Amino acid sequence: MINQCNRATLTQGRMVPLPETLIDRIWGAHVVSSLPGGYDLLHVDRHLVHDLGGPFAFAGLEQRSLPMQSPALTFATADHCVSSAPGRTESTNPSAKALLPLLRRSCAGTGVTLFDIDSVDQGIVHVIAPELGITLPGSTVLCGDSHTCTNGALGALAWGIGTSEVVLVLATQCIIERRPPQCRVELAGMLPDGVYAKDVSLALLARYGTEAAAGFAVEYVGTAVRAMSMEERMTVCNLTVELGAKIGLMAPDETTIDYVRGRRYAPTGADWDEAILAWSQLRSDDGATWDRELHLDVDVLAPQVSWGTTPAHTIAIDANIPVRTDAADAAEADSWERALDYVGLAPGDPIAGTPIDRVFIGSCANSRLSDLQVAAAIVEAAGRRVPTSVTAWVVPGSQQVKRAAEELGLHDIFRGAGFEWREPGCSQCLATNEEYIGPGERCLSTSNRNFVGRQGPRSRTHLASPATAAASALAGVITDPRTV
Amino acid sequence: MQAVTVVSGRAVPLDRSDVDTDQIIPSDWLKRVERTGFGAGLFAEWRDDRHFVLNNEEYAGATILVAGPNFGTGSSREHAVWALQDYGFQAVISPQFADIFRNNCTKVGLVPVQVDARVGRELLDAIIADPSLEITVDVAAGTVGAPAAGIETTFPLDEFTRARLVNGWDDIGLTLRYVDEIGSYESQRPAWLPITR
Numbered sequence: 001m002i003n004q005c006n007r008a009t010l011t012q013g014r015m016v017p018l019p020e021t022l023i024d025r026i027w028g029a030h031v032v033s034s035l036p037g038g039y040d041l042l043h044v045d046r047h048l049v050h051d052l053g054g055p056f057a058f059a060g061l062e063q064r065s066l067p068m069q070s071p072a073l074t075f076a077t078a079d080h081c082v083s084s085a086p087g088r089t090e091s092t093n094p095s096a097k098a099l100l101p102l103l104r105r106s107c108a109g110t111g112v113t114l115f116d117i118d119s120v121d122q123g124i125v126h127v128i129a130p131e132l133g134i135t136l137p138g139s140t141v142l143c144g145d146s147h148t149c150t151n152g153a154l155g156a157l158a159w160g161i162g163t164s165e166v167v168l169v170l171a172t173q174c175i176i177e178r179r180p181p182q183c184r185v186e187l188a189g190m191l192p193d194g195v196y197a198k199d200v201s202l203a204l205l206a207r208y209g210t211e212a213a214a215g216f217a218v219e220y221v222g223t224a225v226r227a228m229s230m231e232e233r234m235t236v237c238n239l240t241v242e243l244g245a246k247i248g249l250m251a252p253d254e255t256t257i258d259y260v261r262g263r264r265y266a267p268t269g270a271d272w273d274e275a276i277l278a279w280s281q282l283r284s285d286d287g288a289t290w291d292r293e294l295h296l297d298v299d300v301l302a303p304q305v306s307w308g309t310t311p312a313h314t315i316a317i318d319a320n321i322p323v324r325t326d327a328a329d330a331a332e333a334d335s336w337e338r339a340l341d342y343v344g345l346a347p348g349d350p351i352a353g354t355p356i357d358r359v360f361i362g363s364c365a366n367s368r369l370s371d372l373q374v375a376a377a378i379v380e381a382a383g384r385r386v387p388t389s390v391t392a393w394v395v396p397g398s399q400q401v402k403r404a405a406e407e408l409g410l411h412d413i414f415r416g417a418g419f420e421w422r423e424p425g426c427s428q429c430l431a432t433n434e435e436y437i438g439p440g441e442r443c444l445s446t447s448n449r450n451f452v453g454r455q456g457p458r459s460r461t462h463l464a465s466p467a468t469a470a471a472s473a474l475a476g477v478i479t480d481p482r483t484v
Numbered sequence: 485m486q487a488v489t490v491v492s493g494r495a496v497p498l499d500r501s502d503v504d505t506d507q508i509i510p511s512d513w514l515k516r517v518e519r520t521g522f523g524a525g526l527f528a529e530w531r532d533d534r535h536f537v538l539n540n541e542e543y544a545g546a547t548i549l550v551a552g553p554n555f556g557t558g559s560s561r562e563h564a565v566w567a568l569q570d571y572g573f574q575a576v577i578s579p580q581f582a583d584i585f586r587n588n589c590t591k592v593g594l595v596p597v598q599v600d601a602r603v604g605r606e607l608l609d610a611i612i613a614d615p616s617l618e619i620t621v622d623v624a625a626g627t628v629g630a631p632a633a634g635i636e637t638t639f640p641l642d643e644f645t646r647a648r649l650v651n652g653w654d655d656i657g658l659t660l661r662y663v664d665e666i667g668s669y670e671s672q673r674p675a676w677l678p679i680t681r
Contacts, residue, residue, distance in 0.1 A: 032669045033662050037644030041662055043669055045677055052514055059517065064656065069666065070680040081515065095515045102517065139677065146560040146584055162562035162588035164655065172659040174666055210502060211554050215583040244557070246583045267676040275676035310502050335501055432511045451506045451558060453529050
């Protein structure tokens with residue numbers, strides 16, 4: 001590690017380094033220069049660009065006639081705007097047709113690697129970056145997308161930025177930031193059957209709210225974290241931004257190293273040996289302190305489902321929708337009332353059994369192979385079909401995920417039960433590709449946001465795990481996957 | 485970036501918490517490649533309701549938005565900031581801003597004014613009671629006040645961000661002063677990190 005800016009204290013005439021957190025350690029290794037007011041100029045190891053924000057940012061660079069500092073460190077993909085229809089091309093929908101040629105031209109002109117709509121590696125930016133070994137432990141990863149924190153699952157310092165900052169990174173490979181306050185979230189215990197990483201994140205949101213970690217960098221620790229696969233960790237880190245946090249990450253361990261080994265852009269040979277030595281240092285010191293600490297016992301969790309219009313409007317799937325008197329104050333009670341009016345549900349009613357029109361299994365939260373395996377296992381075990389009243393989509397997170405799932409025959413299981421098996425992309429998560437949930441339609445979605453109109457004007461979203469999504473699709477109503 | 489030292493004017497009360505960036509500017513608008521015209525999409529879904537506060541003519545021409553806590557949560561879209569600016573807002577007052585939104589504001593000169601929850605409530609009540617109430621945000625002094633309502637308080641803004649706002653400095657200009665340091669840093673990175681050229 002270079003430029004290690006260890007804080008130190010003078011003890012008995014010797015400089016003793018103060019205990020550092022994982023976040024301090026990665027931050028310190030990326031300081032190019034310290035700026036006034038506690039700001040640092042940080043180096044960016046990997047920069048990810050997508051079709052929705054990319055063309056705008058490259059245009060900003062062109063307007064200023066600036067070259068890119070390090071084109072080899074930026075990777076672009078087509079995900080937000082592409083159609084997920086089987087057999088899709090860029091002409092399938094107008095947004096891809098308008099934006100992809102611009103992104104393609106900018107990438108060709110600058111030398112940035114693009115995973116285009118027809119690439120065998122195309123996919124959702126936060127699915128392909130870990131999958132291709134672009135995201136590495138101990139690295140800094142930025143992208144003009146708030147769910148960039150997903151990449152923190154590998155022990156990277158990763159966060160979302162706006163267009164102005166994307167232009168800055170293209171031009172300088174650096175970012176100006178102040179070290180955020182730090183929050184430790186302990187996930188204790190082991191997940192019960194039928195309860196998944198998504199349920200953990202939703203339960204955290206239900207308990208602590210959307211401002212729980214506002215502006216913080218979060219390190220997740222605990223037995224549940226260590227027991228999670230890399231893909232489960234990505235789900236938890238993905239939803240960290242919904243807690244208000246900038247960054248969510250987990251110290252790398254054997255699971256991480258096994259995941260990264262052999263991936264295309266991961267180091268090899270002597271570099272690999274040096275890398276794993278460096279990664280073994282990536283943990284918070286004993287005695288390190290946090291500005292905030294949160295705790296969740298996962299042993300007692302039930303599957304979770306959101307009922308309202310923020311991800312914190314979440315309850316256990318066997319619970320009832322809250323009533324006014326459950327609210328902390330009148331303002332919260334009013335916001336609940338507005339949310340329930342929007343989603344067309346009544347306080348005090350059970351959430352399970354609510355009829356649904358749509359199911360969306362996909363997004364950077366839950367579109368990886370293990371997510372699809374969990375959903376397919378439920379479909380196979382149930383031996384039922386999606387009722388005609390429900391349209392259910394499975395949108396794999398990447399071409400690699402899609403191929404791996406097809407090799408396992410998952411596509412046949414889904415199709416056989418009446419699900420649509422589609423092409424990779426962001427799809428119905430944010431509806432920038434003309435794939436909407438219709439006005440008034442109710443969707444059980446494995447994505448990460450249930451905001452008003454998020455999946456299309458007047459759309460109603462309920463967030464849940466892929467298991468809950470699969471069980472609900474088959475029943476036509478919101479269904480506890482433990483009952484299948 | 486346009487320098488901003490003082491913002492004075494009337495304000496719109498948006499008495500809601502957790503206003504996410506999907507509400508500020510729906511995702512359909514993100515497909516535009518032009519930098520202008522986003523004001524027409526500001527709060528698009530809510531503006532269909534004729535009772536929505538932005539449709540109230542008493543607040544026409546306001547330059548400040550006063551909102552409930554956790555404003556700008558959700559997607560990182562800078563378009564949310566552009567839409568507010570394009571509509572005519574130069575400052576937003578809230579007890580709590582989402583991190584990325586706040587950052588985006590300071591990059592393009594929309595002033596994020598964070599006040600405590602009590603003051604936020606008082607300001608909302610005051611402009612609901614009197615739409616003509618004048619509010620002044622002094623970026624250089626770090627104060628926000630509505631003298632006619634007896635409200636005067638400070639708001640947090642670190643010195644670096646304040647200097648950038650009042651001088652109109654943008655990050656690219658600042659960072660390009662460090663090209664030598666960046667080159668030197670890149671040449672010393674460990675070999676296992678991705679190569680830069």
